[in-house]
Amino acid sequence: MVLQTIFRAVIMGPPGSGKGTVSARITKTFGLKHISSGDLLRANIKAKTELGLLMKSCIDQGQLVPDDVMSRLILSDLKAMDQTSWLLDGFPRTVSQAEALDNVYRVDTVINLDVPFQTIKQRLTSRWTHLPSGRVYNVDFNPPKVAGLDDVTGEPLVQRDDDTPETVMRRLKAYETQTEPVLEYYRSKGVLEVFSGTETNKIWPHVQAFLHKKLPAVSQ
Numbered sequence: 001m002v003l004q005t006i007f008r009a010v011i012m013g014p015p016g017s018g019k020g021t022v023s024a025r026i027t028k029t030f031g032l033k034h035i036s037s038g039d040l041l042r043a044n045i046k047a048k049t050e051l052g053l054l055m056k057s058c059i060d061q062g063q064l065v066p067d068d069v070m071s072r073l074i075l076s077d078l079k080a081m082d083q084t085s086w087l088l089d090g091f092p093r094t095v096s097q098a099e100a101l102d103n104v105y106r107v108d109t110v111i112n113l114d115v116p117f118q119t120i121k122q123r124l125t126s127r128w129t130h131l132p133s134g135r136v137y138n139v140d141f142n143p144p145k146v147a148g149l150d151d152v153t154g155e156p157l158v159q160r161d162d163d164t165p166e167t168v169m170r171r172l173k174a175y176e177t178q179t180e181p182v183l184e185y186y187r188s189k190g191v192l193e194v195f196s197g198t199e200t201n202k203i204w205p206h207v208q209a210f211l212h213k214k215l216p217a218v219s220q
């Protein structure tokens, strides 16, 4: 698979809308590099970096980490990928972050997964995550081959500290007040593409067809 032009995309949607799940499919099908802000933060927490330790309480309380911290973290990662096509997942989450990104890169397309909150609440409390890779499973939707273990590495899966019902509610609130305005920001720039539904397997074919049109240079 060869990407002939640099393509820069963002995937948005409320917590639990399937961004990680759809990103894995996009990465596999289109070869974009997946950069997840949540995975980056959790890697910092696991490695007990100064930043990770400072941010953990914010994340566990379902609040967004400060814009300057987040923008610096992501933009420094992107710097090393100047000639790489990427898919940003979880960033930007505020208008200020979107502006910081805009100052450095032109975003070609923004995929928004529009999934109702009611659907999401059930999903997150039954999400199991392989922290080192960010792979996600779900008791009902995509259970691991062996209960409690990652399919690829056989390492243990965990439930995220912020996937408790109370914290999920706080994250949804933060999404409504801080992240929804980012959709308007991208809509006004003409790059927003909305995919509505309640099941990833029904949304995915539409995302795939859309990206096939957007990425004519991809040969498979």
Ligand SMILES: Nc1nc2c(ncn2[C@@H]2O[C@H](COP(=O)(O)OP(=O)(O)O)[C@@H](O)[C@H]2O)c(=O)[nH]1
Residues within 6 Å of the ligand: 013, 014, 015, 016, 017, 018, 019, 020, 021, 022, 123, 124, 126, 127, 128, 136, 137, 138, 140, 141, 142, 198, 199, 200, 201
């Ligand atoms: N029941 C159900 N669960 C899903 C579906 N799509 C994703 N999930 C699960 O829902 C949870 C949240 O998905 P994830 O991709 O992590 O969402 P993100 O928070 O937006 O990155 C995970 O446990 C997924 O395995 C779906 O269509 N149905």
Ligand SMILES: Nc1ncnc2c1ncn2[C@@H]1O[C@H](COP(=O)(O)OP(=O)(O)O)[C@@H](O)[C@H]1O
Residues within 6 Å of the ligand: 014, 015, 016, 019, 037, 038, 039, 041, 058, 059, 060, 062, 063, 064, 065, 066, 070, 089, 090, 091, 092, 093, 094, 097, 162, 171
């Ligand atoms: N761009 C961001 N800005 C601020 N905080 C962020 C950002 N990305 C991730 N976080 C923090 O990490 C947490 C987990 O993010 P993420 O893994 O993307 O979860 P989900 O998609 O399930 O909401 C967020 O609730 C927030 O505290």
